[in-house]
Amino acid sequence: MDTQVNKLAFDSGWAYAPAPESTDHVTIDDEYGLFIGGKFVAPAEGGYFDTVNPATEETLSRVATATGEDIDLAVAAARKAYKGAWSKMRPAERGKYIFRIARILQERAREFAAIESLDGGKPIRESRDIDIPLAAAHFFYYAGWADKLEYAFPGRTPAPLGVAGQIIPWNFPLLMLAWKIAPALACGNTVVLKPAETTPLTALKFAEVVRDAGLPPGVVNIVTGAGDTGAAIVNHEDVDKIAFTGSTGVGRMIMKAVAGTGKHYTLELGGKAANIIFEDAALDEAVEGIVNGIFFNQGHVCCAGSRLLVQESVADDVIRKLRDRMETLIVGDPMDKNTDVGAINSKEQLGRIESYLKLGVEEGAQMYQSSCSVPTKGYWCRPTLFTGVSQSNRIVQEEIFGPVLAVQTFRTMEEGLSKANNTPYGLSGGIWTDKGAKIFKMTQGVRAGVIWANTFNKFDPTSPFGGYKESGVGREGGLHGLGAYLKLEA
Amino acid sequence: MSLAAVPASNALPDMSRVTRVDEVGVNERVARFQTRSIKTSSKVDALKMILSMIDLTTLEGQDTPGKVRQLCQKAMHLHDSMPGLPHVAAVCVYPTMVGVAKKALGNRGINVASVATAFPSGMSSRQIKLEETRMAVGEGADEIDMVISRGAFLQGEYGFVCDEIAAIKDACGDAHLKVILETGELGTLDRVRRASVLAMHAGADFIKTSTGKIQPAATLPVTYVMLQAIRDFHHETGRMIGMKPAGGISNSKLAVHYLVMLRETLGTAWMTPDWYRFGASSLANDVLMQLQKQATGRYQSADYFSKD
Numbered sequence: 191m192d193t194q195v196n197k198l199a200f201d202s203g204w205a206y207a208p209a210p211e212s213t214d215h216v217t218i219d220d221e222y223g224l225f226i227g228g229k230f231v232a233p234a235e236g237g238y239f240d241t242v243n244p245a246t247e248e249t250l251s252r253v254a255t256a257t258g259e260d261i262d263l264a265v266a267a268a269r270k271a272y273k274g275a276w277s278k279m280r281p282a283e284r285g286k287y288i289f290r291i292a293r294i295l296q297e298r299a300r301e302f303a304a305i306e307s308l309d310g311g312k313p314i315r316e317s318r319d320i321d322i323p324l325a326a327a328h329f330f331y332y333a334g335w336a337d338k339l340e341y342a343f344p345g346r347t348p349a350p351l352g353v354a355g356q357i358i359p360w361n362f363p364l365l366m367l368a369w370k371i372a373p374a375l376a377c378g379n380t381v382v383l384k385p386a387e388t389t390p391l392t393a394l395k396f397a398e399v400v401r402d403a404g405l406p407p408g409v410v411n412i413v414t415g416a417g418d419t420g421a422a423i424v425n426h427e428d429v430d431k432i433a434f435t436g437s438t439g440v441g442r443m444i445m446k447a448v449a450g451t452g453k454h455y456t457l458e459l460g461g462k463a464a465n466i467i468f469e470d471a472a473l474d475e476a477v478e479g480i481v482n483g484i485f486f487n488q489g490h491v492c493c494a495g496s497r498l499l500v501q502e503s504v505a506d507d508v509i510r511k512l513r514d515r516m517e518t519l520i521v522g523d524p525m526d527k528n529t530d531v532g533a534i535n536s537k538e539q540l541g542r543i544e545s546y547l548k549l550g551v552e553e554g555a556q557m558y559q560s561s562c563s564v565p566t567k568g569y570w571c572r573p574t575l576f577t578g579v580s581q582s583n584r585i586v587q588e589e590i591f592g593p594v595l596a597v598q599t600f601r602t603m604e605e606g607l608s609k610a611n612n613t614p615y616g617l618s619g620g621i622w623t624d625k626g627a628k629i630f631k632m633t634q635g636v637r638a639g640v641i642w643a644n645t646f647n648k649f650d651p652t653s654p655f656g657g658y659k660e661s662g663v664g665r666e667g668g669l670h671g672l673g674a675y676l677k678l679e680a
Numbered sequence: 681m682s683l684a685a686v687p688a689s690n691a692l693p694d695m696s697r698v699t700r701v702d703e704v705g706v707n708e709r710v711a712r713f714q715t716r717s718i719k720t721s722s723k724v725d726a727l728k729m730i731l732s733m734i735d736l737t738t739l740e741g742q743d744t745p746g747k748v749r750q751l752c753q754k755a756m757h758l759h760d761s762m763p764g765l766p767h768v769a770a771v772c773v774y775p776t777m778v779g780v781a782k783k784a785l786g787n788r789g790i791n792v793a794s795v796a797t798a799f800p801s802g803m804s805s806r807q808i809k810l811e812e813t814r815m816a817v818g819e820g821a822d823e824i825d826m827v828i829s830r831g832a833f834l835q836g837e838y839g840f841v842c843d844e845i846a847a848i849k850d851a852c853g854d855a856h857l858k859v860i861l862e863t864g865e866l867g868t869l870d871r872v873r874r875a876s877v878l879a880m881h882a883g884a885d886f887i888k889t890s891t892g893k894i895q896p897a898a899t900l901p902v903t904y905v906m907l908q909a910i911r912d913f914h915h916e917t918g919r920m921i922g923m924k925p926a927g928g929i930s931n932s933k934l935a936v937h938y939l940v941m942l943r944e945t946l947g948t949a950w951m952t953p954d955w956y957r958f959g960a961s962s963l964a965n966d967v968l969m970q971l972q973k974q975a976t977g978r979y980q981s982a983d984y985f986s987k988d
Contacts, residue, residue, distance in 0.1 A: 196918050198911065203948030204725055204939070209717035315715060474908050475705025507699075510915065518944045527717040624700050644702055 200517045201561065209527040211314045216304045218391060221252045224260055224414065225397035227267035228407025234259040236415060241390055244311035245524050245533040245568040253390045256413035261382070261422040264411040268353040268380040269428055271408030277350055277378050285336030288375055290403040292329035295322065298399070302392055306364055307524040309391040311533030311569070312487050314525050324649055325368035328667075331651035332372035335672055339377065342669055348676040350378035351454055352430035355423040358393075359436045360386035360535050361490040361591075367393055369666050370433050371410060372651075377675035379431070380409045382423055386436075387416040388536045421447075430454060431675065435492070438589075438615075438660045445663070456664030456674045458492065458656060460589040461617030464610035465495035465646065466600075466632065469504045471622035475644070477511040480595070483620060483646040485519060485531055485573050489593040490539070492661075493618035495646055497586060498575075499606050502599040509577060509597060516560040516573045523565070531593060534569040543571050543592035550576045550585040555596070581612055589615065603628070607635045616658025620646045639665070688849035688883035692842050698877050699912070701869040701905055710900045713941045723936065727971050730935045730963070731758060732766035733953045735793055735924065737961050738773060739800075739892065745780045748773055752784035754988040759968045762975070768964065769953035770823060774799070775812055778819035793823035793858070797848060800862070800891035802827040806844060813851040824848070825858040827891060828875065830865045838878055845882035858886035858924055858957075863902045864894040872902055876909035886922035892959065897927025900934075900941060907945040920949070926959025932970040935963060 221238060223230040236255030243250050256264070276284070295302065299322045306317040339348040354374045358366040363385055374381050385393035393412050400410045413419060417440075424432055424447050431454040434444050438459040448455050465483050467476045483495030500508045524532035534540040551557055555576040564570035575595040579586050586596045600606040610619060619638040621629055629643045639656045642648060649655070654670035656662050664674050718726055736755045738747060748771075755768045770791035771781050781792045794816035798804035813824055826848050832840045849857050859879040863872050879887050887906055890897035903925045910921045923942070929935055935958060942950055950956055965985045973979050 196915050198914075198947035199949050200943070200947045203951055204729065204943060205722060206716065206718060207720045207722040209719050319715070470700065472700040472702035472705060474699065475702040475709070478705055478709050514911075527715070624702075644705065 198514055198517075206520070206528050208523070210523065211304060211307075211318075211525045211527055213304050213308070213525070216301050216308070218251050218305065218308075222254065222390070222394045222414070224254050224256050224264070225394065225400075225410075225412040226260070226264045227411070228401065228405075230397070231263075233257065236260065239387065241309060241388065243308050244388075244535055245565070247567055250309060251391060253394070253414045255415040256384070256419045256422070257415070258422050260413060261419070261426055264382045264413050265353055265355075265426050265428050267408035268382050268411055271406055272350075272352055272380040275406040276380055276409050281337035281339065281378070284375065284378060285333045287403055287405050288329055288333035288336060288372065291399055292326050292333060294399045294402055295326040295329060299323065299326070302364060302395065304525070305391050305395060307532070310360060310363060310389045311524050311535050313529040313532040314527055315529065316487060321362055321365045324651070325364045328365075328368040328372045328651045332376040332672070336376040339672070339676065342672055343676070343678055346678040346680060348377070348678055351675060351677060352379060353428060354379045354381045354431040354433060354675065355426065355429040356381055356383040356433045357420045357423060357436065358383065358385055360389040361487060361492070363389040364392040364396065366435050367396060369435075369671070373666070373671045374433075374675050375409065377672060379675050382411045382413060382429070384413050384415065384420055384423060387414070390414045424448065433674070434458070441662065454674070456656075456666065457662045458664075458666060459617075459660060459662040460615055461492045461494065461657065461661050462497060462587070462589050462613050462615045463493055463495045463618040463620065463638065464497040464499050464636075465620035466606050466610055466622065467498070467500045467504070467508060468623040468625075468628060469501040470624045472624065472644070473504060473508060474511060476622040477508060477515055479620060479622065479644070479646040480512060481515050481519070484595040485593050486647055488531055488534055488571070490535055490591055491647070493640065493647070495618070495620050496590060496595060498595055498597045499600050499609055500597065501606070502601055505599045512575065513558060516575070517562075519560060519562070519573055521560070521562045521564055521570065521572060531573060534571050534592065537569055539591065540569040540571060543590055543594065546585055546588070546590045546592070546594060547574060550579070550583070550594075550596075553579070553583045553585065555579045555583060555585065581609060587613065603631065607632065611635070611637050614660040617661035618642070688846040689881060690843045690846035691881070692839050693877055693881040695838055695874055695877070698874050701873050703869050703901070706869060706901045706904055710904055710941070713900065713944065714937050716937070716940045718936050718940065724971065724974050726936045726939050727932060727967050727974070728766055729939065729951065730932070730958065730967050732769060733957050734768040734964055735770045735772040735926070735957050735959045736768045736964065737771075737892070737926075737959055739795060743774060743777055745777070748777045748780045749784045750988045752781055754964070754986060755785065755790050756788055758964060759985060762968070762971065765971075769957055772825065772959065775816040775819065775821070778816050778821045782820040791822035792820060793825055794819070794821035795825045795891075797826040799825070799827055800893040802829050806847065809844070810847060810851045813848050817851070817853055817855045821855055823856045823858060824852050825860055825888060827860045827862060828879065830862055833871075833875060833878075834866070842878055842882045845879055845884065849883035856885040857883065858888045858922075859884035860888045860891055860926075861906075862891055862894055863889045864896045869901065869905045872905045873909050876906045877913065880909065880913045880921050884921060886924050886957070888924040888926055888959065890927040890959075892927035898925035898929055898959075900937065903938065904941055904945065907942065911946055920955060922955045922957065923950070924957040924959055929958055929960050930962045931966045932963075935967065
């Protein structure tokens with residue numbers, strides 16, 4: 191397949207000059223404490239750790255490590271705020287605060303977008319056009335529900351749960367924060383949220399938004415740190431609900447830890463989604479969807495379409511088109527407005543991805559990577575696809591969480607369906623066909639929480655999101671997401 | 681300009697194999713091209729490239745030899761106060777004006793393109809269309825811009841359309857054939873894709889969106905679908921086919937996005953006047969104004985640029 195005839199050339203001639211996003215409007219402090227009870231405080235004994243720009247390996251800021259004592263303080267502040275102002279406030283008033291947060295996020299969108307890209311390595315185009323607008327949209331959406339909970343659940347008496355402990359991942363830092371905090375606040379809960387240790391900055395900046403919006407102290411607390419900090423939240427006696435997004439491994443630990451404690455929980459975990467292309471699909475647009483499905487955010491997406499199942503009669507065409515399209519992806523400086531694929535989020539993650547690349551080759555698969563050059567500093571992985579793989583390969587079974595696509599073929603609809611479902615995960619899926627009937631049949635058969643037809647990675651606050659099997663428990667977004675932060679008494 | 685002419689063929693391609701087009705997906709992809717930020721040196725390079733790809737066009741019933749000569753002057757001297765500018769690729773006129781244009785342009789390397797085949801409707805007999813094509817070629821036209829019979833195409837008479845294109849191609853001799861699909865009358869992107877395949881198989885050297893007489897004329901989504909068809913045809917046959925969006929491209933920013941789309945769909949081999957053209961009348965001055973602005977940092981009044 192490497193001797194493709196009539197190859198197109200994308201690497202010579204007219205090229206795009208650098209178009210860097212300005213960072214003049216961005217201020218990042220040298221050091222951040224923990225945001226507890228409405229103000230930044232120094233950590234008790236955890237000290238500080240660096241947060242690094244993965245595109246340059248430069249340190250952006252130093253961030254506190256919260257330990258047990260800090261978590262006690264944070265949960266106590268949240269409890270006090272819950273018992274005090276927040277749960278007694280008229281719901282319409284509560285909604286006003288959340289609307290205010292949404293508006294401030296919109297006003298400061300450029301700043302948040304820049305920080306998200308600096309701290310996490312994602313292209314500025316994505317943080318500017320997707321992450322930040324969607325985060326604001328979540329606050330707008332749930333703000334509207336705050337005084338309408340009785341109508342959302344007719345015949346029930348909705349009541350808040352209390353203090354929610356929320357632990358979010360590094361792939362969509364502010365957006366995941368919005369998914370967690372917006373419904374929690376709308377339902378009258380208070381929160382202790384821990385951002386991921388590699389991407390804490392937008393959450394800490396969000397603390398400024400909370401303060402500027404005038405929320406009562408303690409309603410939102412932001413604590414930083416790594417796994418131990420998260421464990422301290424999960425194991426804290428006075429937390430009523432745990433909401434976690436992250437790996438299936440950690441999800442299992444959380445489920446064990448909360449078992450028998452009476453704590454509510456929602457877990458949004460890993461995925462290994464299949465994009466299924468039928469021969470009658472609009473192939474060029476399907477290829478575009480595959481590319482967005484796996485290379486969006488460097489493949490650091492739990493619902494990424496990391497497996498491609500393509501009907502055998504069009505497999506060669508699809509792979510050729512895919513390779514051509516991969517050649518046109520611009521990999522590099524996340525702050526450049528033309529960058530399509532940014533930096534891998536951390537050194538550790540790059541190591542994990544590279545070990546899978548090695549494994550794929552050892553398993554006998556053919557690896558193809560786009561020929562782009564990548565910067566010498568920072569953490570980078572070229573867009574990659576594997577062909578000649580089968581269900582028994584680990585690169586087909588396990589979540590890589592990087593820009594790596596495994597391509598398989600199928601002959602019949604049944605075979606496609608069976609391969610798509612033959613995974614411990616079930617978060618998302620994609621169906622590509624021109625036939626409506628096929629879409630209905632496939633979407634009923636694929637066991638996954640969200641299935642897109644002739645598109646991929648479309649998000650909206652009104653739509654629930656969550657997994658089957660090892661992809662998680664519970665739903666976020668939409669009415670389902672609201673119910674996850676309420677006691678619904680009859 | 682030397683182009684390797686494509687042979688004519690009236691063998692009908694297998695239309696059932698033509699891939700489908702999803703309009704929503706096309707619009708999303710096109711929106712991505714428009715988010716590309718083209719600055720500084722790449723902008724200047726793009727603007728100059730656009731000038732060199734323009735088919736400077738006048739297709740009016742009121743055209744006169746004087747008007748055509750004036751346009752030819754513009755084609756040769758875009759804006760002499762700015763040194764280092766390219767000339768346009770071609771001047772595009774009605775058949776009766778070919779001789780005038782040919783004489784005015786002399787041996788400057790600027791082609792004369794003539795519309796033919798009962799432009800813009802195409803509503804005439806095969807015989808008349810062939811005669812008109814021969815006449816334009818006889819007057820010295822280097823390129824023929826024909827229109828397809830949209831009525832026949834929409835009725836599913838692909839064989840008729842294919843034969844007609846192949847016959848016109850034969851009548852062109854050494855002149856290059858651009859086949860105008862008039863996409864504004866085709867209704868769906870699926871039909872645009874099919875018409876593109878048909879035209880390329882029948883012997884088109886270029887495929888072209890529009891006459892400019894029907895709205896909508898060229899759009900980014902339509903042009904994108906045609907570029908995809910060219911790419912697949914190139915893969916199957918090894919032959920490069922040129923692309924000409926025409927009508928409705930009147931400002932530099934939009935034209936730059938057309939180039940971005942070209943680059944990311946067909947690659948850099950197509951980024952020459954041999955393989956890509958803009959059919960436009962008012963685009964050149966806007967590009968000149970942008971170039972002036974890049975050089976001086978200021979916009980000049982439109983009165984500093986000749987209107988022809």
